[in-house]
Amino acid sequence: MKSLLIVICFICFSLDVYSQDVLGIRVQPTPKSLPLKGIIEALEKEHEVRFFFREEWLEDIMVHADPYPRTLRELLEEAFTGTDISFHLISDFGIVIIKDRSREIAREEYLYKAMLQKKVIEKITLGDPLSRVGRKQFVLTGVIRSDMNRDPVSQVSVEILNHGATTTDTEGRFKIEVPKGNHVVQLKRNNYHDKVVDLAMFADGNISLTIESAPRVLDEVEISDQSITTSRVSQTSIRIIDIKRAPTFLGEVDVIKSLQTQPGVTTVGEVASGFNVRGGSVDQNLVLFEGVPIFNTSHALGFFTAFNPDIIGNTTFYRGGIPAEFGGRVSSVLKITAREGDFRRWHGSGGIGIISSYATIGGPIKTDTSSLIVSGRTSYSNWMLDAVKSNYNSLENTSLRFFDGGLKYTHKVNAGTKFMLSGYVSHDDFTLTDDTLYQWKNYAFSMRLDKTLKPDLFATAALNVGHYGYSFSDSDPLQAFDLDYSITYPSLKVDFNRNGKHSLAFGLHSTYYIMQSGELKPRSQESNVSDIRIPQEHAMETALYISDEFALSNLLTVEAGFRYSLYNRLGKGIVYQYKAGAPIETYNVVDSTIYNSGDVMKTYHGLEPRLSLRYELSPTASFKMGYNRVYQYLHLVTNTAAVAPVDIWQVSNTYFKPQRADQVSLGYFRKLDKPGIEFFTEAFYKVVENVLEFKDGARLLLNRQLETALLNGTSHSYGIEMSLSKTTGRLIGTLNYTLSRSLRRVPGAFQDEAINDGKQYPSNFDQPHILNVNWRYGISRRHFFSGIFTYHTGRPMSVPIALYNVDGVPVADFSNRNEYRIPDYHRLDIAFIIEGNHRKKKLLDGTWTFSFYNVYARKNPYSAFFKDGGDGYLKPYTLSVIGTVIPSVSYSFKF
């Protein structure tokens, strides 16, 4: 049969060269869609033309209405587009219609092979194969869930064999156009068995599929949404399994440190708290746990992340092109979703490390109806510190203790309604000396209802309460005090998602802030500390958003939307007025206005447009663009580069305008010809207005008139990020490089207030070169050797450039702000991982991780500071918290 076709084709091509006349026949306009077969019969009657074909091939082929005449060639080409049918001219008058069965054969072969491999094959038919629908393309939508707990599974690769592919979003949903006919759909996802769907597609359809979880993990390092199959630029998903297979610091699996290996993400120093994105400060990152912002993401001043890895389900990170759903922070969004408990079986997991241990247990409260997962982690480092006190006197008065925990209860009310209750808590105690104690705490609680209102309309309503606070105690009798600071922020969120050709998302978010900006209380009668209480501050931030994702063409996908945010600073409170034409200083106060409780003291509002585009240049390459404007109404007030223990958050008010960021990201994404090799590059430009900078020598803590200590400035960040990944094979890895600048300008209203004379200067987070390389080599399916190499330019700092003496006191004259830099940062970590056997039925699945952090013992600076060099004058020094290689071993398990 194949040989015959080849011969016929050869003849056809030969003859086609010599004659075009028959194909040039003008076909009369077709006022409505007509079957091709009927048109052919009419043409044979009217013209000297003959068609050769099998009737069943043309049964479903329709010719669309067209008010203008067409040539026969145009008509046939249009009719056969998207099908496996073609035509050829023979002997000037004959047209042979041929059906290419190679796709069908490939499909049958694939199904046969899948059956031999014992893959799960599911047969689905959408529409009636015998119906005569004229369309050649249909839209397939659906949701993919885990067989374990019926949870939606994100990042499942949905590939229509020989036609195209997509991935599921965070709700497990996908949407793809599929040609009419029979197809093979292949579902792939790490930690799940492959699934094959034998799909007969004769109408638009919505399907629901389950995939079976697998204990074996595929050899992929990190699925990133930067692949060409998603629409948004600057979006990344991080998988916990990859973090667990990477080197760790003291055996602690750390999602934030993993994030710091992403392009455009860095930190100001070794084990510093938080992270910096595209030259932004730490406070410009919105970290959401189950939709509730978390203000302090670290334990022990930044040594460890405050999230237990076993409670984390999905982690999605946006550093540009931020969707309209998110707002309130100008640099990035890190969305962490907690896992749900299994609805059918109880499972547990845990880990034992040098510093802490963690355990998680989850399972059904009522099978297939409700589930619970509870997770906790606690440090025992204080026990360790106690153990060495007799040997190492410097630790005599130091103690460190932390814990965190989370839970999530899920109840399926009915097929379309789900109720969730989740909670998160983290707590730190850190004692540096006998009489100084720092404590931090985060609480986040969320009550959420998910409801499918219509087959294509999904709603979520959430009531959240978050709390962040710290206290700082000094028990030295002469200056004994307690300093308390806290933010409480209840919020309401209502979100809607509508599927269809236009995927709509819209909703309302409202958050109320109660800030206790500082309370200093003397602890003893001898204490000479005054009782200072900075009045509570209240504010409310409300936002409405809407976004629409749609395909403008087969190649161009658009997600456009906007967010409108409204912010009110509420009473009670005092606003001081300062002398006109004079610097804002305490001695220039001329009047004040007192506001009562509930009064609106200041209002800000603004429209935040968001746009995300993807243009598919080819099946393996795409161009993406993202633009976002974001307002930020909260500011972290600090005069240090790293987040310090007693930094405070300040709500926008009369003097502190909201930060406003405008960011444009452009990206080119390409899968190279060699399988598993991906490359992308992104360029960005970000301007943030109204960033706060401290005045020289400003006192920030317990300052009733913070406006006298801070200045408004503008931040400019720009750069280019590049990433090359190998995602298959024994050796997988990623190389990320970022070339960027982060600059600030604070002109000041007066000469004394201008920083660096009002000229642009590097921000604390300006690190022009950032290089991250991570790799994993699979020695076998259970044994891995992995590593991370990190390099970034040292952050800027000011240094003394001249010395003098006033009244016997040495004084240093410092350079312009951030004119110099601390030494560059680089570090190599390696790990050897032994996972348990991959048998499906086993009691305990254990993994050993042997890590070596800072392999070549680089003394990277954590902090740069100045102290008396012995002659009374300041000299610069650096503190390297980790000055040597840190080996560690940890064990994690699940059952």
Next chain:
Amino acid sequence: MRILIFVWIFLVVGGCISSLEIGPVPFKARLVVDGLLTDQPGQHFITLSTSAPTHSPDSTTRVSGASISLHDDVGGQWNYTEVTNGRYRISDVQGVVGRSYHIEIQLDDEPVVYRSTPQRMTNAGEISDLYAKVKTFTHGPENSLKDYSFEVNLNATNDSKGEHFLRWRTVGTYEIGTQPELATKPNPSSPMAPEIPDPHPCSGYVYDDDDGLVRVGQCTCCQCWITEYSSSAIIADNSVTQHTYSDVLVATIPIDKFRFYRKYHLEVQQMSVSEEVYRFWQRVKSQEATGSIFQANISKVKGNIYNASDSEDIVFGVFAVSAVTTETITLLRSDAPELLPSLDGLTAPCYQLIRGATNVKPPFW
């Protein structure tokens, strides 16, 4: 296991501190003004010098030949006289509380005029109590070694009616005694032979082979006094206290055999300063913060002197106007918590023993 744990913790917490080498830093010597006018009778000084590069803190030079004048807000003007290289004095004026003053400086070789911003003199308040307590520092293996010092604290009040910016500075004085008459020199006949007495001429003794040591006059190098000035910025913390200040640490005096040869005299001066000068000292104080891992970014220290015709020209230092309240405390050798070793056997002239020592007895001694 304990050893293993110890290693972990030492590696992690121990860390290391190392000097930070910054590349070449451009340096330009700037004029430094250090001036003070008080409400006390007597002399008031202004010192002019230049700043020094960081790699050579002692390379500062004095600036002489300048013309300096003091002006008040009611038209008064007084001229300073250069008494030593770069040190200028005025002696016929006494600051008045409530009045504002500024200075004008014209350097010998330049036409430009440097001027201070007007400084208003405010009340200094009172030192209500000045007291000392012993502080013990342990160190060495198993904390077996102890050092002691006196911490001198004060309780004070300021003028609650007006601006209340205070600064303290201290002047410590102590005496040392040596025995220069017992100095010897090697015996020229043999290095093994007993040394020959060789009293210093200032000891008032001579040596005679026959009569031995013979006193021929007064010893002028047996007793010396050393004066120590505070070398850090001590300012009132107005953020957490109001108009009274309790237990403010103003001096830490190491207890050693020199400082407590007999007694230690400490004078504490409580000085009112303008907000501008207070902020100067506040920034200087922020520079003194030692290596905290969360140390605030250190910033420029701005004084109150400026070039009247060129705002780009940077001048360092301040001209301060202060009312002064003084209180003294004397700490005795017998107050020391442990018996101190004597200075016996020190045969050098006393003024050679410690830099700055003088044989002029202070009037209050």
